[in-house]
Amino acid sequence: MALKPLRDRLVVKPLEQEDRTKSGLVLPDSAKEKPQEGKVIATGTGKLLDDGLVKQLQVKHGERVLYGKYSGTEVTVDGQDYLILREEDVLAIVQS
Amino acid sequence: MALKPLRDRLVVKPLEQEDRTKSGLVLPDSAKEKPQEGKVIATGTGKLLDDGLVKQLQVKHGERVLYGKYSGTEVTVDGQDYLILREEDVLAIVQS
Amino acid sequence: MALKPLRDRLVVKPLEQEDRTKSGLVLPDSAKEKPQEGKVIATGTGKLLDDGLVKQLQVKHGERVLYGKYSGTEVTVDGQDYLILREEDVLAIVQS
Amino acid sequence: MALKPLRDRLVVKPLEQEDRTKSGLVLPDSAKEKPQEGKVIATGTGKLLDDGLVKQLQVKHGERVLYGKYSGTEVTVDGQDYLILREEDVLAIVQS
Amino acid sequence: MALKPLRDRLVVKPLEQEDRTKSGLVLPDSAKEKPQEGKVIATGTGKLLDDGLVKQLQVKHGERVLYGKYSGTEVTVDGQDYLILREEDVLAIVQS
Amino acid sequence: MALKPLRDRLVVKPLEQEDRTKSGLVLPDSAKEKPQEGKVIATGTGKLLDDGLVKQLQVKHGERVLYGKYSGTEVTVDGQDYLILREEDVLAIVQS
Amino acid sequence: MALKPLRDRLVVKPLEQEDRTKSGLVLPDSAKEKPQEGKVIATGTGKLLDDGLVKQLQVKHGERVLYGKYSGTEVTVDGQDYLILREEDVLAIVQS
Numbered sequence: 001m002a003l004k005p006l007r008d009r010l011v012v013k014p015l016e017q018e019d020r021t022k023s024g025l026v027l028p029d030s031a032k033e034k035p036q037e038g039k040v041i042a043t044g045t046g047k048l049l050d051d052g053l054v055k056q057l058q059v060k061h062g063e064r065v066l067y068g069k070y071s072g073t074e075v076t077v078d079g080q081d082y083l084i085l086r087e088e089d090v091l092a093i094v095q096s
Numbered sequence: 097m098a099l100k101p102l103r104d105r106l107v108v109k110p111l112e113q114e115d116r117t118k119s120g121l122v123l124p125d126s127a128k129e130k131p132q133e134g135k136v137i138a139t140g141t142g143k144l145l146d147d148g149l150v151k152q153l154q155v156k157h158g159e160r161v162l163y164g165k166y167s168g169t170e171v172t173v174d175g176q177d178y179l180i181l182r183e184e185d186v187l188a189i190v191q192s
Numbered sequence: 193m194a195l196k197p198l199r200d201r202l203v204v205k206p207l208e209q210e211d212r213t214k215s216g217l218v219l220p221d222s223a224k225e226k227p228q229e230g231k232v233i234a235t236g237t238g239k240l241l242d243d244g245l246v247k248q249l250q251v252k253h254g255e256r257v258l259y260g261k262y263s264g265t266e267v268t269v270d271g272q273d274y275l276i277l278r279e280e281d282v283l284a285i286v287q288s
Numbered sequence: 289m290a291l292k293p294l295r296d297r298l299v300v301k302p303l304e305q306e307d308r309t310k311s312g313l314v315l316p317d318s319a320k321e322k323p324q325e326g327k328v329i330a331t332g333t334g335k336l337l338d339d340g341l342v343k344q345l346q347v348k349h350g351e352r353v354l355y356g357k358y359s360g361t362e363v364t365v366d367g368q369d370y371l372i373l374r375e376e377d378v379l380a381i382v383q384s
Numbered sequence: 385m386a387l388k389p390l391r392d393r394l395v396v397k398p399l400e401q402e403d404r405t406k407s408g409l410v411l412p413d414s415a416k417e418k419p420q421e422g423k424v425i426a427t428g429t430g431k432l433l434d435d436g437l438v439k440q441l442q443v444k445h446g447e448r449v450l451y452g453k454y455s456g457t458e459v460t461v462d463g464q465d466y467l468i469l470r471e472e473d474v475l476a477i478v479q480s
Numbered sequence: 481m482a483l484k485p486l487r488d489r490l491v492v493k494p495l496e497q498e499d500r501t502k503s504g505l506v507l508p509d510s511a512k513e514k515p516q517e518g519k520v521i522a523t524g525t526g527k528l529l530d531d532g533l534v535k536q537l538q539v540k541h542g543e544r545v546l547y548g549k550y551s552g553t554e555v556t557v558d559g560q561d562y563l564i565l566r567e568e569d570v571l572a573i574v575q576s
Numbered sequence: 577m578a579l580k581p582l583r584d585r586l587v588v589k590p591l592e593q594e595d596r597t598k599s600g601l602v603l604p605d606s607a608k609e610k611p612q613e614g615k616v617i618a619t620g621t622g623k624l625l626d627d628g629l630v631k632q633l634q635v636k637h638g639e640r641v642l643y644g645k646y647s648g649t650e651v652t653v654d655g656q657d658y659l660i661l662r663e664e665d666v667l668a669i670v671q672s
Contacts, residue, residue: 003162003188006154011188035651035660042188045154047624048143052151055628058582058621066579066660068649073164073187075131084131084162084187091649091660092579092587092618099258099284102250107284138284141250144239148247169260169283171227180227180258180283195354195380198346203380234380237346240335244343265356265379267323276323276354276379291450291476294442299476330476333442336431340439361452361475363419372419372450372475387546387572390538395572426572429538432527436535457548457571459515468515468546468571483642483668486634491668522668525634528623532631553644553667555611564611564642564667 003077005084008047010059012038012067012083035066035091038083047087057087064094099173101180104143106155108134108163108179131162131187134179143183153183160190195269197276200239202251204230204259204275227258227283230275239279249279256286291365293372296335298347300326300355300371323354323379326371335375345375352382387461389468392431394443396422396451396467419450419475422467431471441471448478483557485564488527490539492518492547492563515546515571518563527567537567544574579653581660584623586635588614588643588659611642611667614659623663633663640670 003011015037040063046054059065072085099107111133136159142150155161168181195203207229232255238246251257264277291299303325328351334342347353360373387395399421424447430438443449456469483491495517520543526534539545552565579587591613616639622630635641648661 002191004191005188006183006186009187035649048151049628050146050626051628052145052147052149053628055624066651073131075162075187087582090582091585091651092581095578095580098287100287101284102279102282105283144247146242148241148243148245169227171258171283194383196383197380198375198378201379240343242338244337244339244341265323267354267379290479292479293476294471294474297475336439338434340433340435340437361419363450363475386575388575389572390567390570393571432535434530436529436531436533457515459546459571482671484671485668486663486666489667528631530626532625532629553611555642555667 003042003075003082003084005042005044007044007054008057008087009044009084010040010057010065010087010090011042012065012072012085013041014038014081014083015064036069036071037064037066037094039064041082044087059087059090059093064096066091066094099138099171099178099180101138101140103140103150104153104183105140105180106136106153106161106183106186107138108161108168108181109137110134110177110179111160132165132167133160133162133190135160137178140183155183155186155189160192162187162190195234195267195274195276197234197236199236199246200249200279201236201276202232202249202257202279202282203234204257204264204277205233206230206273206275207256228261228263229256229258229286231256233274236279251279251282251285256288258283258286291330291363291370291372293330293332295332295342296345296375297332297372298328298345298353298375298378299330300353300360300373301329302326302369302371303352324357324359325352325354325382327352329370347375347378347381352384354379354382387426387459387466387468389426389428391428391438392441392471393428393468394424394441394449394471394474395426396449396456396469397425398422398465398467399448420453420455421448421450421478423448425466428471443471443474443477448480450475450478483522483555483562483564485522485524487524487534488537488567489524489564490520490537490545490567490570491522492545492552492565493521494518494561494563495544516549516551517544517546517574519544521562524567539567539570539573544576546571546574579618579651579658579660581618581620583620583630584633584663585620585660586616586633586641586663586666587618588641588648588661589617590614590657590659591640612645612647613640613642613670615640617658620663635663635666635669640672642667642670 005011040059040061043057046056049055067089071089072083075082101107139153142152145151163185167185168179171178197203232251232253235249238248241247259281263281264275267274293299328347328349331345334344337343355377359377360371363370389395427441430440433439451473455473456467459466485491520539520541523537526536529535547569551569552563555562581587616637619633622632625631643665647665648659651658
């Protein structure tokens with residue numbers, strides 16, 4: 001079974017804390033919203049614009065992305081946790 | 097009797113928990129909004145754009161979709177429960 | 193006397209509970225907003241778009257429609273109760 | 289002295305309860321917002337659209353209209369009460 | 385010294401209660417927002433539209449206008465009180 | 481060091497109360513928001529419109545402007561206090 | 577590892593208080609929101625406009641910028657603190 005996100009949505013597999021430390025990303029100890037890191041495993045067809053055109057997403061399948069802690073909706077498929085969020089909620093692509 | 101949803105609305109038949117487990121989808125035990133799974137049984141003619149054009153929906157009749165727990169409006173027709181929601185509220189199409 | 197709704201508004205005659213049961217529609221016992229059923233007795237000329245064009249309504253005179261419980265404004269004309277609402281508030285057309 | 293409403297605004301003379309009963313309109317006894325009836329005595333030049341064009345109003349001088357109880361701003365000119373409201377706040381034109 | 389309001393703003397000199405009574409305008413005794421009357425002494429160059437064009441104002445220098453009680457910002461120049469408000473806040477032009 | 485404000489922002493040097501009295505501007509004693517007076521010392525390149533074009537600002541370097549008391553963000557450079565605000569927050573240009 | 581911000585987002589390295597004093601910028605002691613200073617180390621490809629076009633950013637890599645205290649999201653990469661914010665949140669470019 002697979003998930004096909006709609007429009008400008010992405011399916012992201014959150015990275016465990018160990019993976020994130022290995023990639024060099026450490027979250028600061030502050031009261032601010034802390035971003036999360038994950039790997040994109042599915043992307044929508046693009047953002048629906050006001051005039052009906054569809055704008056291709058900038059984020060690609062397989063990329064690592066940062067997103068806000070409270071972004072998106074959690075879902076579990078075949079025992080694995082995923083997150084469905086909008087590209088708008090992606091702060092940055094993590095390049096290694 | 098049948099329901100013909102307007103514009104970008106869908107009529108969805110929610111799947112029972114047993115069906116959802118069979119399809120491999122399990123909801124995580126967290127405080128986040130939990131998505132629901134259902135089968136699309138009717139679709140509107142499309143989203144009305146600002147300039148008056150109508151944008152065809154991406155979701156098709158018969159597809160399984162995920163949507164937020166508090167999305168849409170419940171209705172019962174001939175003893176069956178349905179949900180009327182906007183395509184905007186659909187997170188992803190479930191492909192088996 | 194008759195009511196001529198403006199733009200994208202409709203005048204709807206709410207159906208009594210008996211009529212609604214006959215049509216097969218039963219409302220579920222839940223905390224969610226429950227839709228109402230009514231018959232369209234007058235329609236506006238269409239929705240005024242941002243660029244000044246007028247988009248014809250999808251709902252036609254005489255059709256049965258579902259709408260949210262708290263949608264629109266009640267009015268009584270010649271001893272009969274009506275509801276004036278926007279087409280946007282119509283969830284679906286009921287086809288028999 | 290006269291009032292010349294701006295853009296998409298109207299000056300309306302509210303009808304007394306007696307006038308309204310004669311016209312057949314009775315307000316239901318409910319917690320919902322109750323519409324008011326009045327006669328249009330002045331109209332603006334039209335609604336200013338986003339692109340700067342002006343869209344002619346649908347409501348004409350002399351017509352009777354229904355509007356929400358809390359719509360518009362009251363004003364008294366030469367001892368007479370009037371209401372200045374936007375065409376957007378007009379629910380329907382009352383045809384006799 | 386003079387004030388040159390920006391874009392769709394106006395400088396208005398509020399009329400004293402005596403002046404207002406003379407012009408025939410009396411405010412009703414109600415809980416609704418009461419409009420104020422004033423004389424336009426300066427107008428902006430026009431409203432900046434979304435596409436960058438500038439739409440000429442409808443209100444002219446020297447006209448008397450009605451506006452909501454809580455609209456605009458008070459300012460005193462050379463001992464005189466003025467109000468700076470947007471044309472959007474003007475309800476109607478008072479013609480004598 | 482200098483500040484180059486972005487897009488439709490301005491850098492304004494607030495005028496001291498003495499300067500303001502000299503220019504004839506006195507603030508009324510009321511509960512309404514009181515405007516402030518300042519001198520524009522830097523302007524952005526213009527407002528970014530929805531279609532990507534840039535609209536030149538109306539306010540020029542060196543002009544005196546009125547703005548709301550709670551508008552903008554304070555900053556101190558080389559011991560001098562400045563305010564960074566949007567042209568939208570400017571009520572009027574003060575001409576002497 | 578590097579961060580590639582999306583669309584109209586920037587990655588900024590906040591400047592320490594010492595650096596800021598050297599550059600001549602001192603924050604006033606007031607209740608207003610205090611701006612922060614930082615150096616831009618990565619920029620997005622541009623702002624996505626409503627019609628799907630992408631507008632190049634005004635802020636360049638290497639520039640020093642002022643931004644509001646509560647803007648953006650903190651992130652730590654390889655032991656260094658960064659801030660991801662939108663160009664919209666940048667008040668001004670600091671020129672030395």
